[in-house]
Amino acid sequence: MQKVVIAGAGGLIGTALCASYRYGGHDVTRLVRREPSTADERRWDPADPDPALVDGADVLVNLAGSPLTGRWTAARTELVRSSRVTTARALRTMADGAGTPVFLSASGIRWYGIDRGDEELTEASDPGPYEGVLPRVARDWEDAAGPGAVHLRLGLVLSRRGGLLKALLPLYRAGLGMRFGKGQEFWSHVSLADAVGAIRFLAKLPGAGGPYNVTAPHPARNRDFAAALGRALRRPVALGVPFAVLRPALGGVAAEVFGGLNVLPARLEEAGFGFRHPDVDTAIRAALTDG
Ligand SMILES: NC(=O)c1ccc[n+]([C@@H]2O[C@H](COP(=O)([O-])OP(=O)(O)OC[C@H]3O[C@@H](n4cnc5c(N)ncnc54)[C@H](OP(=O)(O)O)[C@@H]3O)[C@@H](O)[C@H]2O)c1
Numbered sequence: 001m002q003k004v005v006i007a008g009a010g011g012l013i014g015t016a017l018c019a020s021y022r023y024g025g026h027d028v029t030r031l032v033r034r035e036p037s038t039a040d041e042r043r044w045d046p047a048d049p050d051p052a053l054v055d056g057a058d059v060l061v062n063l064a065g066s067p068l069t070g071r072w073t074a075a076r077t078e079l080v081r082s083s084r085v086t087t088a089r090a091l092r093t094m095a096d097g098a099g100t101p102v103f104l105s106a107s108g109i110r111w112y113g114i115d116r117g118d119e120e121l122t123e124a125s126d127p128g129p130y131e132g133v134l135p136r137v138a139r140d141w142e143d144a145a146g147p148g149a150v151h152l153r154l155g156l157v158l159s160r161r162g163g164l165l166k167a168l169l170p171l172y173r174a175g176l177g178m179r180f181g182k183g184q185e186f187w188s189h190v191s192l193a194d195a196v197g198a199i200r201f202l203a204k205l206p207g208a209g210g211p212y213n214v215t216a217p218h219p220a221r222n223r224d225f226a227a228a229l230g231r232a233l234r235r236p237v238a239l240g241v242p243f244a245v246l247r248p249a250l251g252g253v254a255a256e257v258f259g260g261l262n263v264l265p266a267r268l269e270e271a272g273f274g275f276r277h278p279d280v281d282t283a284i285r286a287a288l289t290d291g
Pocket of ligand 1: 046064083084
């Protein structure tokens with residue numbers, strides 16, 4: 001049995017990870033920023049890191065971060081950044097203070113930049129230019145978690161319970177499914193089940209450290225993603241919606257969120273992780289029935 005402490009445990013990935021660990025008979029503690037309401041919760045304050053909260057833990061997982069949805073004001077940009085960078089730094093301090101052997105911290109594939117076209121990106125790839133909100137946040141986030149951490153470079157996590165897919169489902173179900181931009185951009189996705197499986201795999205992998213792309217082995221272009229979702233729902237997919245139309249609705253980071261990144265999970269595959277949903281069809285089918 002592992003003793004696992006999770007920050008951001010109430011989010012999309014955290015909820016599924018807690019359930020998975022509990023199902024496996026492990027001891028899970030959830031760090032929350034409000035008054036605890038159940039016996040497995042401990043209150044914590046990212047501005048005042050307390051190593052006692054992770055005392056005796058085998059694994060510490062950081063899945064915290066303010067959502068990317070909403071209008072991108074300067075204040076919002078700062079919250080997106082600080083909720084990741086400050087939190088990662090605080091948890092690093094706690095892990096060091098308590099001697100926690102394994103620290104996994106969320107990051108994202110925007111570490112590689114905004115749009116890298118068709119270039120295949122592995123953990124050995126360079127980060128590209130230091131520009132854009134999300135790429136800068138991702139790099140600072142990993143720096144804050146520290147070089148000894150496992151950095152989970154998560155792709156677009158697919159689940160009907162949250163994230164982009166949940167937002168798209170009503171449109172597609174109404175027959176208003178669409179491609180974004182030219183439809184050529186790669187969307188590097190991962191099913192929620194595979195994201196959870198990869199986190200648990202890495203938490204037990206001897207000597208794991210540094211970045212791991214948590215993305216399916218076969219990324220899909222946006223047009224193929226749209227077609228797969230339309231097929232799974234048996235609904236037509238309309239023509240593409242240009243970025244010029246999307247930008248006002250989605251705010252300033254629309255181009256960053258939808259920029260193409262062709263990310264491959266080289267290190268996870270080398271380590272022997274087996275994806276249950278390696279391509280967009282299997283991942284979408286799993287996402288439509290998960291949880
Ligand atoms: N889902 C994806 O497709 C995806 C892709 C790439 C990267 N990621 C990253 O992976 C992490 C987990 O993703 P998710 O989809 O599970 O996120 P989520 O559903 O939005 O949950 C994130 C959690 O972060 C905590 N949080 C919210 N605001 C915060 C703040 N101001 N300060 C500190 N903590 C705050 C909340 O936990 P409490 O309220 O319980 O403290 C919340 O449960 C996030 O950092 C996200 O950016 C996700």
